[in-house]
Amino acid sequence: MKKTGLLLTYLMIILLAGSCSLFRNTSKSYTRVTPLSDTTVLREGSLIYALPRTMFTIKVELERTIELPGPYAGYADELLGLRNVILHENENWMIRSVSVSSHEEADPSEFYVIESNTQMQSNYLALRKEGLIFDLYPRTSARLIDESDGKEIDVSRFRSFDLGSDEYYRVQTDTVYKRVSVDEQFIRIPYIVEKRKKLSDAQLAEKAARRLMDLRDGKFMILMGEANVFPQSTAAIDEINRMERELTELFTGKTITDIRTFTYSLVPEKRMEGAEVGIFRFSELTGPEAVDSESGMPVVIEMVPERKTKDIAVISRGPADSSPSGPSRVYYRIPDIVNVKIRLGDETLYNSRKLVYQFGTVMQLPANYIIGR
Numbered sequence: 001m002k003k004t005g006l007l008l009t010y011l012m013i014i015l016l017a018g019s020c021s022l023f024r025n026t027s028k029s030y031t032r033v034t035p036l037s038d039t040t041v042l043r044e045g046s047l048i049y050a051l052p053r054t055m056f057t058i059k060v061e062l063e064r065t066i067e068l069p070g071p072y073a074g075y076a077d078e079l080l081g082l083r084n085v086i087l088h089e090n091e092n093w094m095i096r097s098v099s100v101s102s103h104e105e106a107d108p109s110e111f112y113v114i115e116s117n118t119q120m121q122s123n124y125l126a127l128r129k130e131g132l133i134f135d136l137y138p139r140t141s142a143r144l145i146d147e148s149d150g151k152e153i154d155v156s157r158f159r160s161f162d163l164g165s166d167e168y169y170r171v172q173t174d175t176v177y178k179r180v181s182v183d184e185q186f187i188r189i190p191y192i193v194e195k196r197k198k199l200s201d202a203q204l205a206e207k208a209a210r211r212l213m214d215l216r217d218g219k220f221m222i223l224m225g226e227a228n229v230f231p232q233s234t235a236a237i238d239e240i241n242r243m244e245r246e247l248t249e250l251f252t253g254k255t256i257t258d259i260r261t262f263t264y265s266l267v268p269e270k271r272m273e274g275a276e277v278g279i280f281r282f283s284e285l286t287g288p289e290a291v292d293s294e295s296g297m298p299v300v301i302e303m304v305p306e307r308k309t310k311d312i313a314v315i316s317r318g319p320a321d322s323s324p325s326g327p328s329r330v331y332y333r334i335p336d337i338v339n340v341k342i343r344l345g346d347e348t349l350y351n352s353r354k355l356v357y358q359f360g361t362v363m364q365l366p367a368n369y370i371i372g373r
Contacts (some may be wrong), residue, residue, distance in 0.1 A: 033330050036111035051110035051333045054102050054356040058264040058279060058301070058342070061096040062287060066256040071163065072205035076251035079209040086253030093287040096259070098342050098349040104357070112331055162246060163204055170197050205251075212247040215240055262288055268303055268338070268358050276300040282344060299344050305359040306337045312361045329364040336360040 036048060067090040076082040172195045177188040199207075219240045221227045231237065264279050276298075281289040283296030291298070312334065336359040342350035 032115045034113050034115075035331075036113050047114040049112055049114065050106035050108075051112075051331065051362070052104040052357050053107035053110070054268060054335065054354070054358060055105055056266045056268065056301075056340075056354075057101045057103070058266060059099045059101075060262045060264070060280075060288070060299075061098075062260050062262065063094050063096050064258040064260060064287060065092045065094075066090070066258070067092075068254045068256070070250045070253040072201070072208060072250045073253060075202065075205040075209070079205060080212070080251055082251055085251060086255070091285060093282070093284050095282065095344065095349060100340060100342070100350055100352065100354070102354050102356075107357070110331075110333070110362075114330070163208065163250065167199070167207075170199065171195070172197055208247055208250050212244065215244050215247065219244070266301065268356050270358060272303055273359065274302070274304055276302050276343075279342070297345055299342065299349070302341045302343070303356070303359070304339045304341075305356070306339065306353075309334050309336050309361040312363065331362055332365050333357050333362050334360045 067086045067088075069086045069088060070076075072079075073085050073087050076085045174193050174195065175190050176193050177190050179186045180189050218227070219237065222230065222237065222240075262280075266277070266279065278291040278298045278300050280291050281293045281296035281298050283289060286295060289296045335355040335357045338354050338356040338359055340350070340352055340354050341348060
């Protein structure tokens with residue numbers, strides 16, 4: 001009886017050991033990384049990460065110059081001896097500077113899912129600046145857009161001029177008569193009529209020129225100490241200079257200068273390699289225009305990678321091994337150095353080198369990779 005009990009006990013131990021061995025074989029630990037797609041099933045405990053991509057922010061500083069003719073431009077030479085004054089309204093644009101900055105964001109075409117049935121002991125998710133893994137929460141991607149950080153100048157407020165005259169009309173008196181019947185006789189009774197006659201442009205220009213010369217004479221006398229009253233501060237001279245400048249602008253015209261900065265965002269793509277990509281169009285008369293406009297010359301950016309990563313083996317982007325025994329790997333991206341050049345016709349506005357992830361190579365990293373080991 002005792003032998004039978006011992007035999008049953010041995011059999012139970014053997015069965016338990018076999019079942020444990022079978023359980024261990026079926027629950028083998030694994031870590032699997034697959035590209036995220038519409039058919040990917042996200043299980044509990046799955047982790048999603050994205051590869052980085054580079055985004056350019058192009059800032060263009062423009063100078064806008066507006067020329068407005070004065071009302072007495074035609075009399076500048078005759079009355080003041082001024083030549084080369086502004087005779088017609090004109091607008092001119094020029095590019096002062098171009099700068100390009102870059103930052104990283106998540107690439108929406110490079111999302112991956114990490115699945116594992118065990119605790120992952122790795123710190124590869126922290127490798128950002130080394131060109132490996134990006135944050136789990138990407139920012140919104142941007143396209144080619146433009147923004148202006150300056151307000152449009154209201155040119156109409158500069159078109160008004162103080163004509164610089166103390167009177168703009170003259171009063172003329174004239175004697176007229178009216179017929180009145182007195183004792184069956186008609187007599188003429190005189191009376192005075194006043195009429196206002198507007199001064200002509202030539203007369204107004206002459207009066208403004210005379211006032212301008214008087215201001216210059218008065219300032220000269222003050223500065224030379226010949227005036228009866230000498231001002232105790234520069235306020236009087238400053239006011240004379242302001243009045244002199246306004247009177248002079250009646251003949252020479254006004255020049256208005258406005259500095260504006262436009263910002264364009266561009267996401268480099270593989271298809272842009274070595275090609276000329278339009279950023280905007282530029283006209284010296286109208287300034288920046290849309291990239292599809294028919295006016296102006298195109299401002300283009302050219303990106304030529306140096307292919308520093310060309311000798312690195314590129315990972316096959318075929319279907320991932322879905323079996324638990326498949327290789328555990330994590331995809332990461334190494335950026336390449338790209339020569340960035342911005343041109344307007346034959347003129348180079350910007351030339352520099354940038355790190356661009358899109359032109360680099362996608363590689364793999366062991367899922368259990370740990371820095372420092």
